[in-house]
Amino acid sequence: MDRNAAQQALRTAQAVCFDVDSTVIQDEGIDVLAAFAGVGAQVAALTANAMGGSVPFEVALAQRLALIKPTRQSLADCLAAHPPRITPGMDRVIARLHARGTAVWLVSGGFRAMIEPVADRVGISRDRVIANVIRFDAAGNFADFDPAQPTSRSGGKAAALTALKKQHGYNPLVMVGDGATDLEARPPADAFIGFGGIVVREKVKAGADWFVTSAEELLDALH
Numbered sequence: 001m002d003r004n005a006a007q008q009a010l011r012t013a014q015a016v017c018f019d020v021d022s023t024v025i026q027d028e029g030i031d032v033l034a035a036f037a038g039v040g041a042q043v044a045a046l047t048a049n050a051m052g053g054s055v056p057f058e059v060a061l062a063q064r065l066a067l068i069k070p071t072r073q074s075l076a077d078c079l080a081a082h083p084p085r086i087t088p089g090m091d092r093v094i095a096r097l098h099a100r101g102t103a104v105w106l107v108s109g110g111f112r113a114m115i116e117p118v119a120d121r122v123g124i125s126r127d128r129v130i131a132n133v134i135r136f137d138a139a140g141n142f143a144d145f146d147p148a149q150p151t152s153r154s155g156g157k158a159a160a161l162t163a164l165k166k167q168h169g170y171n172p173l174v175m176v177g178d179g180a181t182d183l184e185a186r187p188p189a190d191a192f193i194g195f196g197g198i199v200v201r202e203k204v205k206a207g208a209d210w211f212v213t214s215a216e217e218l219l220d221a222l223h
Contacts, residue, residue: 026086105124
């Protein structure tokens with residue numbers, strides 16, 4: 001698929017699924033949480049490996065959470081100190097898609113507790129968030145993450161999109177994101193738009209049907 005076909009897919013999409021970290025927001029949420037916990041450098045290195053596709057996502061996720069050990073309270077404190085920074089223009093892209101009658105989903109390897117506030121900010125219903133779930137013990141200390149969530153493992157975004165297409169019959173369905181896990185989701189996504197507005201990953205740039213570096217490019221295609 002070439003750029004023009006990808007733009008047409010975006011214009012006619014029945015659903016668009018957005019990655020969140022470094023796409024809808026300017027940060028990698030897990031890196032923000034790690035910095036807040038004082039293990040930022042170690043976790044950022046693991047995040048880079050996971051996003052670059054060199055380490056299985058579920059392995060990197062478990063390694064990072066073992067370093068951070070977030071508690072229910074520390075997660076709330078982090079969100080209060082570092083509210084999500086929406087990527088300039090992404091709220092307008094999502095609003096324009098909604099105005100066209102397009103279903104918009106957030107599909108992320110990040111954590112639901114950190115992504116629901118993003119959904120609220122950009123006008124996406126929380127029931128259209130697919131993300132990982134941190135599990136806590138009765139005292140609110142970190143226990144583990146829910147392995148039943150599709151985005152907790154490599155290939156999980158493709159599995160999530162397959163389920164969405166099966167359940168809702170979306171056609172076409174477009175995926176937008178910055179990372180290797182987003183690129184993996186085409187197929188079942190009918191088109192993949194790589195987003196390089198925060199960080200450019202060469203594997204994603206090379207593999208995308210269309211690669212953009214700002215939300216404005218998406219808005220222009222949705223005129």
